[in-house]
Amino acid sequence: MHTMIDAERGIISREIFVSPHCYREELEKLFTRAWLFIGHESQIPDPGDFFVSRMGEESVILCRDAQGAVHVFLNSCRHRGMKVCRYEQGNTSLFVCPYHSWSYTTDGRLQGVPLYRALYEGTLNREEWSLIEVPKLALYHGTVWASWDPQAPDFLDYMGDAREHLDHVVDCRDGRPGGAEVIGVHKWVFPSNWKFAAENFLGDTYHNPSHRSVDMIGMGPSGQRGASSRRDNEYAGGQRFWVGFPQGHGLTGALMPADTDYVSTYLHHPIVDEYFRHCFHERKRRLGEKARILPLVGTFFPNASYHGRQPRGICVWHPHGPTETEGWRFFLVDADAPAEVKDVLRRYYMRYSGPAGMTEQDDMENWLYATAASKGTIARRYPLNYQMSMGAYQTNDPIPGDVSLQITDQTPRNYYRVYRSYLESAPWDVLIGCPSMRAAAE
Amino acid sequence: MMRSLAWYQLREEIEDFLYLEADLLDQRRFKDWLDLLAEDLIYFMPMRRNVKFGQHAERENTKQGEGISWFDEDKWTLGKRVEQILTGVHYAEEPLSRVTHMVSNVRLLDVRPSVEDAQEVTAGCRFLVYQNRIEYENFTFVGRRTDELRRVGTSWQIARREIILEQNVLLAKNLSIFF
Ligand code: FES
Numbered sequence A: 001m002h003t004m005i006d007a008e009r010g011i012i013s014r015e016i017f018v019s020p021h022c023y024r025e026e027l028e029k030l031f032t033r034a035w036l037f038i039g040h041e042s043q044i045p046d047p048g049d050f051f052v053s054r055m056g057e058e059s060v061i062l063c064r065d066a067q068g069a070v071h072v073f074l075n076s077c078r079h080r081g082m083k084v085c086r087y088e089q090g091n092t093s094l095f096v097c098p099y100h101s102w103s104y105t106t107d108g109r110l111q112g113v114p115l116y117r118a119l120y121e122g123t124l125n126r127e128e129w130s131l132i133e134v135p136k137l138a139l140y141h142g143t144v145w146a147s148w149d150p151q152a153p154d155f156l157d158y159m160g161d162a163r164e165h166l167d168h169v170v171d172c173r174d175g176r177p178g179g180a181e182v183i184g185v186h187k188w189v190f191p192s193n194w195k196f197a198a199e200n201f202l203g204d205t206y207h208n209p210s211h212r213s214v215d216m217i218g219m220g221p222s223g224q225r226g227a228s229s230r231r232d233n234e235y236a237g238g239q240r241f242w243v244g245f246p247q248g249h250g251l252t253g254a255l256m257p258a259d260t261d262y263v264s265t266y267l268h269h270p271i272v273d274e275y276f277r278h279c280f281h282e283r284k285r286r287l288g289e290k291a292r293i294l295p296l297v298g299t300f301f302p303n304a305s306y307h308g309r310q311p312r313g314i315c316v317w318h319p320h321g322p323t324e325t326e327g328w329r330f331f332l333v334d335a336d337a338p339a340e341v342k343d344v345l346r347r348y349y350m351r352y353s354g355p356a357g358m359t360e361q362d363d364m365e366n367w368l369y370a371t372a373a374s375k376g377t378i379a380r381r382y383p384l385n386y387q388m389s390m391g392a393y394q395t396n397d398p399i400p401g402d403v404s405l406q407i408t409d410q411t412p413r414n415y416y417r418v419y420r421s422y423l424e425s426a427p428w429d430v431l432i433g434c435p436s437m438r439a440a441a442e
Numbered sequence B: 001m002m003r004s005l006a007w008y009q010l011r012e013e014i015e016d017f018l019y020l021e022a023d024l025l026d027q028r029r030f031k032d033w034l035d036l037l038a039e040d041l042i043y044f045m046p047m048r049r050n051v052k053f054g055q056h057a058e059r060e061n062t063k064q065g066e067g068i069s070w071f072d073e074d075k076w077t078l079g080k081r082v083e084q085i086l087t088g089v090h091y092a093e094e095p096l097s098r099v100t101h102m103v104s105n106v107r108l109l110d111v112r113p114s115v116e117d118a119q120e121v122t123a124g125c126r127f128l129v130y131q132n133r134i135e136y137e138n139f140t141f142v143g144r145r146t147d148e149l150r151r152v153g154t155s156w157q158i159a160r161r162e163i164i165l166e167q168n169v170l171l172a173k174n175l176s177i178f179f
């Protein structure tokens, strides 16, 4: 790994994007330990509600049991391994396995075993054959996260100072904690290594030229009023920053001047503009100094990326093979926003994001051909370049983290440094960047 | 509907229209294609879910007008999509894909006010769309379509198109083409 990832010099082997060996290592050593995004509580509001999600390559069931507690189970029967739930979402009191009809309650316990008395009495202890449940689960402002590693640090330690940025994505636009709802989930597969997508969201502002077409035509929130660009200009006057965190997270946003006023958005939709104006002032009132941060995009290590405002959602880049990714994008709105606001937002989200989105289609093209063109024997002899803005960052100034005020590869350098540590099976204090360990590693 | 001579003539007229429309797309005459869309167009492609038997009518497809689908668009958005392709720097369609639309199983589901004086037609069909891109990218999209057509002079306009793609997880990197 040391030879493949030279994060300090900004040189990274193409092998990690194409090699089946690296891919297996990731599944074994990274996706079994890191905290992964599972879903959102708004998808399972009532007892018995479930939503089938993924962790790494594997199917898991997110569900709310009869008592209202949230669980995440591996979606595989303890008897012969059959997938116990092949519906995507719904409500049930039991997961009945299609194969031999073992059944599990919504808290995972094995309840029904056909012909138990005649065939298993005295041997099978049902208590020991519950659905396999994640040892670590966290509910945070509506979002659900899990890790397969019983030794994993608590979710908040894992998020570190990136947590505040998660708040800016998942909290209400007016600053109340939580309160979002998922209005739909795109799922699609594309032939790219999952990390090309994940690292793009670390804040690869440098790739803006590949989105020239959407900026030229102006399909943004105010596009109907002739505004060019794919977003409203909310960040004008702010200090753009790119920031990385010891745990591998990285993101970009803007720090707005303290006296910034609301910038009109969604100009074609006065009700929506008014809603965001109201939210802007409320948020400022509630969050004070913290309201100066406007989120843009980011990736929570390893594969939960987000759009923070226009549009707004969390996209998980699931590994689906060495050179295949399955994207799951969860679109978010404030649950209590007026119907017209939700309607305008969902329409904007659809024309922006995902495989049918005018913006993201061009990303997919890039990631696909970056993967394809890195597979070759000769190509793999030549590493990729991550040397942009070498050394141009400050720590904890003006916000927590390693902060760059210019476009930078510092966030991906940091991301791959942490990635390397997972593949080297480093202890948790290294993985989450306990300061002394970090100094030693550098 | 009575299978009168007028009915057969109308069906042929509708088939011709749908074939012409498909041909405009395959020939990349996108602006001409836009002219066939009504100003109040609804262009809708739901996502399909795996649901329990008995829940299909209610829950299998995402719904037009709420939440997220693959497409839930109007003419303005489709116009933007065409403009985007015509910039020449929309890399997902630059260079352009090679696309063939097969349209078949055309049926007249409803004709208003009458077959003899057809002003509005609801037509069902099946589609098989083949997309080939750059060198090795191949995608096949198969499904059903329900079109609301409106007579305009001697031709027709599409007022509503519902596209039912027979996939759950989308097995294509992009939906950068029209259906
Ligand atoms: S595999 Fe599930 S009951 Fe046998």
Ligand SMILES: [Fe+2]
Pocket: A200, A207, A211, A359, A360, A363
């Ligand atoms: Fe992009």
